[in-house]
Amino acid sequence: MIRLFALIIMVIPGIIAAIGIKLMRDMLFGILQAPFPYLWLQFLIGFIFFLGGLGFIAGFVFYRDRKRNKVQKRFIKKSK
Numbered sequence: 001m002i003r004l005f006a007l008i009i010m011v012i013p014g015i016i017a018a019i020g021i022k023l024m025r026d027m028l029f030g031i032l033q034a035p036f037p038y039l040w041l042q043f044l045i046g047f048i049f050f051l052g053g054l055g056f057i058a059g060f061v062f063y064r065d066r067k068r069n070k071v072q073k074r075f076i077k078k079s080k
Helices: 002-028 039-067
Strands: none
Touching: 002 039
């Protein structure tokens, strides 16, 4: 059950990042989606979605690897 919950936590930011890529791609082809009045606003929201989703996934992987000491020495957390 916990693994399923962790999978859902990782899939949701991935979907948000994919939506961001789609919004940016649609702006490049001149396709305006319904809730956005301007193409530049659609691109900006898509870029924010992409960075947010990618940042969450990257942070999660980095935190997990840091906890298991699988990162470079400069990223290892120094204990007090």
